[in-house]
Amino acid sequence: MFVDYYDILRCIGNSVDLISPEVTAHHQQVAYLSYQIGQNMGLDKQACGRLLAAGLLHDIGALSGSERLRLIEEEPFSAGSHAFRSASLLEEAMPLKEQAEIVRYHHLLWENGEGRMYQGRSVPFESHILHLADRVCVKFSRNFNAIEQVPGVFSKIENDIGYRFMPEAVEALKCLKRKDHVWLELMEQDPLDYLPVEHIFSYRTLNVDEILQVTHMLSYIIDFRSHFTATHSAGVAAVAERLGKLFGFSETESKMLIVAGYLHDLGKLSIPNELLEKPTALSDDEFRIIRGHTFYTYRLLGAVRGFETIQKWAAYHHERLDGNGYPFRLNADKIPLGSRIMSVADVFTSISEDRPYRKGMPSEKIRDVLRSMVDAGALCNIVVNVLLDNLNQFIAICRTSQKSEAEAYEKFSAVS
Ligand SMILES: [Fe+2]
Ligand SMILES: [Fe+2]
Ligand SMILES: [Fe+2]
Known part of the structure; x- marks a missing residue:
């Protein structure tokens, strides 16, 4: 018995998104946008794959509807947060272990580069891309036209460059600003249907x-x-x-x-x-x-x-x-x-x-x-x-x- 690694990742993200119908397709959205940002930063196939996988898994430790709704607000970074619980779950399964570190720090502030480290441990740079993608995704509402919301979302992000967000990631995000298709795809039911991702994982199986x-x-x-x-x-x-x-x-x-x-x-x-x-x-x-x-x-x-x-x-x-x-x-x-x-x-x-x-x-x-x-x-x-x-x-x-x-x-x- 073999199954496709990417099928499993999507299944996990979609399953966890059932917990809160209010934030539909959140894992797919974050995976989609993290990937797009990574691509614009010129990251290689492996790094883009890690981003995509981490996006699909990042909130799996938030297990109640109310906790998931709170994720729309920025949670202060702490060792007891959902990000740490998500990471501890990922550590249980070998094929997902490589995402654990990225996920653990996905709410850590950049703080002008201080966020490269946390308590003496180095933080994967992908965590900061995930953080940015996550915060952008929750700022979009399904009740309004996607493209119409882009300027407002970008102006909110602008204030936090350097403090909250890694500048290189924001630069890459800005390259996407005028690509209408990105924001329209992001708000679709299955944003990942629009990415040619299967070649990234090279049909990796479990x-x-x-x-x-x-x-x-x-x-x-x-x-x-x-x-x-x-x-x-x-x-x-x-x-x-x-x-x-x-x-x-x-x-x-x-x-x-x-x-x-x-x-x-x-x-x-x-x-x-x-x-x-x-x-x-x-x-x-x-x-x-x-x-x-x-x-x-x-x-x-x-x-x-x-x-x-x-x-x-x-x-x-x-x-x-x-x-x-x-x-x-x-x-x-x-x-x-x-x-x-x-x-x-x-x-x-x-x-x-x-x-x-x-x-x-x-x-x-x-x-x-x-x-x-x-x-x-x-x-x-x-x-x-x-x-x-x-x-x-x-x-x-x-x-x-x-x-x-x-x-x-x-x-x-x-x-x-
Ligand atoms: Fe049952
Ligand atoms: Fe049962
Ligand atoms: Fe999230």
Whole structure:
């Protein structure tokens, strides 16, 4: 299994942008403008690639809608800021590690060159380009014509040259001022569609182990928004992998099940934190909002070439064998074994975990719930039987995987 590095980067940026519909396509915008500035500074292909990647990843540590809205304001640079949290997430995944330093300092002031260093460490110059691109992007409003806003945005930037922004980057930005297409493209739904970027990464691909690392990191972004779900996806991934093995899945297929487990709730990034953390049972209206998450999982994973099977396994986890599931209301013959495994792993993991409105269930109760969901036409009888035949083993697998995730969550929380 190989996937395109650039597809994954875009998927991460687009996923995180679901958290705040008010600032749509922010990661793509910042990536687009950073790249354009880099090009105008005469940077080489590698540096432009780093800028593009860092732009797509820079705010991944800002995990709530309100925190993301605050990003529109300039946040004072501090060790506890979202930039540091974004960097600590990126350090978890080898293929993204090279962006961590750039992202960590993307709010550091230039201060007439002082910003080349921070506490004795040298700061990548790309951080200052990212900073400028980020501040320019948030000054544009979707409610007005893009070109009309250009003079006003530039006059605001002008006051901060040297103090806030690196002069060479601003010079390069000024070269773009009269290129109308840049500002029109910037305000499009997918600004990156307008850049010939695939040659920059030379069709770089990620192998299966790199995919596991990157998607594991992405599961942190999905889960760490609430301490109730902080270890959920890892639990689902571990349970699904074991179920797959018992059904004779190959080594690669088992790894694909882990990836699907990590990403099955990717679309939950569209759900406001208040709902994820609500201390009482959800109302019908709130549940309707929750139901959208599998649709977004489907859409986001559909953009990653090579993830076609994983997309189905992940996004069908709330389909039911009786055809009454969501979002597609698929009939049983359209629900593959991988998706059935994912559904069972998801229910099993969820009912074992504490939720804001109830405690995790003991094993007898778990048996009753899974059986009744088979009887009701929701879950696959064969998969549930395999799990219940090995129930203690599955409880142990779930606990072990979640223990290490809980430690990662502690570590992440300590950065903030
Ligand atoms: Fe940003
Ligand atoms: Fe779900
Ligand atoms: Fe789930």
